[in-house]
Amino acid sequence: MRKISLLLSLAAIFAATGCKSSKPTTVKIGIFEPMTGANAAGGAMEVEGIKLANQLYPTVKVGDKEYKIELVLADNKSDKVEAANAAQRLVDQDKVNVVLGSWGSSLSMAAGPIVKDKKIPAIAMSATNPLVTKGNDYYFRVCFIDPFQGTVMANYAAKDLKAKKAVIIREVSNDYSVGLAKFFADSFKKLTGDENAILGELNYNTNDQDFTAQLTTLKSMKPDVIFAPGNYTESALIIKQAQELGITAPFLGGDTWEAPEFIDVGKKATEGAVFSTFFATEVPITDTSKTFLDAYRKQYSKEPAAVTALGFDGYLVARAAIEKAGSLEGAKIRDALAGVQAFPGAAGLITFDQNRDATKSAVIKTVKGGKFTYLTTVQP
Amino acid sequence: MTLALFLQHLANALALGSLYALIAIGYTMVYGILRLINFAHGDLFMLGAYLAFYGVALFVMPWWATFAIAILVTALLGVGLERVAYRPLRDSPKISVMISAIGASFLIENVAIVLFGGRPKGVTVPDVFNVKLSSHGVSVMSVSVVIPVFTFAILAVLLWIVGKTRTGMAMRAVSTDLDAARLQAIDVNRIISFTFGSGSLLASFGGILWSYKYPQLNPLMGVMPGLKCFIAAVIGGIGNIQGAVLGGFLLGGIELLTIAFLPTLTGYRDAFAFVLLIVVLLVKPAGLLGSRQAEKV
Numbered sequence: 082m083r084k085i086s087l088l089l090s091l092a093a094i095f096a097a098t099g100c101k102s103s104k105p106t107t108v109k110i111g112i113f114e115p116m117t118g119a120n121a122a123g124g125a126m127e128v129e130g131i132k133l134a135n136q137l138y139p140t141v142k143v144g145d146k147e148y149k150i151e152l153v154l155a156d157n158k159s160d161k162v163e164a165a166n167a168a169q170r171l172v173d174q175d176k177v178n179v180v181l182g183s184w185g186s187s188l189s190m191a192a193g194p195i196v197k198d199k200k201i202p203a204i205a206m207s208a209t210n211p212l213v214t215k216g217n218d219y220y221f222r223v224c225f226i227d228p229f230q231g232t233v234m235a236n237y238a239a240k241d242l243k244a245k246k247a248v249i250i251r252e253v254s255n256d257y258s259v260g261l262a263k264f265f266a267d268s269f270k271k272l273t274g275d276e277n278a279i280l281g282e283l284n285y286n287t288n289d290q291d292f293t294a295q296l297t298t299l300k301s302m303k304p305d306v307i308f309a310p311g312n313y314t315e316s317a318l319i320i321k322q323a324q325e326l327g328i329t330a331p332f333l334g335g336d337t338w339e340a341p342e343f344i345d346v347g348k349k350a351t352e353g354a355v356f357s358t359f360f361a362t363e364v365p366i367t368d369t370s371k372t373f374l375d376a377y378r379k380q381y382s383k384e385p386a387a388v389t390a391l392g393f394d395g396y397l398v399a400r401a402a403i404e405k406a407g408s409l410e411g412a413k414i415r416d417a418l419a420g421v422q423a424f425p426g427a428a429g430l431i432t433f434d435q436n437r438d439a440t441k442s443a444v445i446k447t448v449k450g451g452k453f454t455y456l457t458t459v460q461p
Numbered sequence: 462m463t464l465a466l467f468l469q470h471l472a473n474a475l476a477l478g479s480l481y482a483l484i485a486i487g488y489t490m491v492y493g494i495l496r497l498i499n500f501a502h503g504d505l506f507m508l509g510a511y512l513a514f515y516g517v518a519l520f521v522m523p524w525w526a527t528f529a530i531a532i533l534v535t536a537l538l539g540v541g542l543e544r545v546a547y548r549p550l551r552d553s554p555k556i557s558v559m560i561s562a563i564g565a566s567f568l569i570e571n572v573a574i575v576l577f578g579g580r581p582k583g584v585t586v587p588d589v590f591n592v593k594l595s596s597h598g599v600s601v602m603s604v605s606v607v608i609p610v611f612t613f614a615i616l617a618v619l620l621w622i623v624g625k626t627r628t629g630m631a632m633r634a635v636s637t638d639l640d641a642a643r644l645q646a647i648d649v650n651r652i653i654s655f656t657f658g659s660g661s662l663l664a665s666f667g668g669i670l671w672s673y674k675y676p677q678l679n680p681l682m683g684v685m686p687g688l689k690c691f692i693a694a695v696i697g698g699i700g701n702i703q704g705a706v707l708g709g710f711l712l713g714g715i716e717l718l719t720i721a722f723l724p725t726l727t728g729y730r731d732a733f734a735f736v737l738l739i740v741v742l743l744v745k746p747a748g749l750l751g752s753r754q755a756e757k758v
Binding site for chain 2: 254281
């Protein structure tokens with residue numbers, strides 16, 4: 082792994098130091114996403130949304146001058162170390178004006194100090210861990226955060242499923258998963274009024290494929306419900322292996338599950354899995370939702386994922402902020418972003434609170450007949 | 462811990478261990494002949510799994526046909542790889558060959574990313590491998606029973622080839638002293654190609670079975686299993702076929718049983734493999750079943 086990271090980053094340095102002249106009539110938006118590795122599907126879905134928005138709105142007016150928006154894509158390879166390299170490259174070599182990304186809270190957090198240092202505003206689309214924006218004036222996000230998402234799922238477990246005891250299985254090397262697990266546990270204990278409502282917390286690592294040891298232990302705990310926030314591929318394998326071991330308790334998860342690969346890998350085992358997410362195509366919220374859905378369906382002839390809508394929103398918010406700032410200076414764009422109020426995005430209205438997080442409602446979906454199906458909307 | 466629970470853990474460990482063992486055999490064979498760590502072994506593992514996947518998905522072949530074609534094609538690729546990346550460097554310093562092996566590994570991985578895309582793919586597991594067998598509270602999938610059977614069958618065949626056939630005798634001669642073997646009119650290139658071919662065949666065999674057990678493909682899927690099975694081969698005594706099997710089972714067993722009995726240390730799962738490697742190298746540098754070789758001067 083290390084040898085690969087080392088050589089690839091060397092290659093990246095050579096590639097980046099090649100001649101690059103920046104044209105003054107373009108604004109550069111850096112896209113910082115996993116295009117390879119464990120989170121590749123998540124990254125690809127967000128990039129789809131950003132590119133679609135770029136096609137619909139390819140220019141931005143700064144002062145009285147019309148600029149073309151150029152997208153610069155950097156692959157953070159689903160790896161925290163690579164993520165820092167990729168972010169560094171975007172702000173140093175490519176001199177982008179705004180950074181969009183990344184799918185995955187850990188990856189976004191790796192870019193945090195870099196964008197803060199260079200005073201380049203960054204907008205995360207679906208990174209839900211509170212630490213992404215905490216104490217970082219330059220990081221924003223267009224989605225809700227995990228304390229809310231954890232509460233939503235704990236509510237679902239306690240009220241809808243009438244569960245009394247839960248087991249958590251979390252991706253211990255992923256800040257998103259660890260954070261969400263904690264918020265779920267806190268809420269679930271409060272809701273059931275039982276300090277021991279969480280029977281156990283089991284761990285696994287990113288890229289693990291065999292979970293039989295953890296699941297065998299889990300089975301002996303006999304929970305009513307299992308909360309398993311984590312990446313879609315590992316989660317799909319966990320659910321599949323759980324079924325093979327004869328575990329029948331329902332699985333609950335977070336927004337990361339909403340990738341076609343989740344169903345593709347887990348097949349029938351994922352049927353009935355329930356998770357919270359940002360947006361459902363069944364319930365468009367704003368006029369932008371309709372614009373987005375029409376454009377997406379026309380271009381890809383399929384239904385978009387929630388994070389694709391968020392990618393679309395990230396681009397629109399960045400574009401609006403540049404226009405409002407009337408300048409390409411990072412600090413000015415940041416201030417414009419901080420003042421965004423009720424901006425109509427595809428996945429709902431965006432208002433940044435004092436922590437630069439968007440306050441939004443959550444959507445609960447389930448897997449039914451091999452498809453993600455809308456269950457209900459939960460207000461914050 | 463109840464008996465059923467313990468047996469379940471043991472069954473899980475055997476299933477994973479036999480998969481490691483299967484892949485480790487390929488490492489050990491190539492090393493035994495050429496004293497070369499084939500870093501691209503994990504990537505051939507990945508290629509085998511993808512070839513089988515596309516055989517079923519694109520050409521709608523039955524699984525056993527794509528299985529056979531995929532392992533044969535991977536074997537040919539392995540032979541080709543040796544021709545292009547290793548043979549021209551055979552008389553060069555060891556470090557050159559090693560760098561060439563790392564380069565080959567990168568090349569295959571990145572070509573795979575371009576060809577297959579970075580997004581993971583789900584595998585449809587053939588029904589034979591997807592039967593749930595359970596009794597006395599222990600349940601395993603049929604694939605977990607099939608893999609050890611295959612592993613031991615392959616072990617038997619290989620031991621027969623190496624021990625009883627003329628090719629095997631030539632392999633042993635080449636492994637003892639390549640130049641002396643050449644002087645005895647042994648076609649060294651043919652023997653090396655044969656070894657690489659069978660090593661790659663085993664890698665792809667392991668890759669396909671891996672994708673039936675963990676039905677998900679991605680272009681970097683071979684990296685970690687490749688590393689772990691290399692460790693398994695070293696633990697057992699690299700160059701020794703029985704050693705690779707022993708190492709594989711040990712590694713799988715220790716990995717799963719540590720998670721089962723020390724759940725708080727799960728995050729260090731991969732570290733156990735490396736710690737085990739270090740301990741073995743300190744205590745018995747030639748590996749558990751390896752014999753110490755005098756350095757040729």
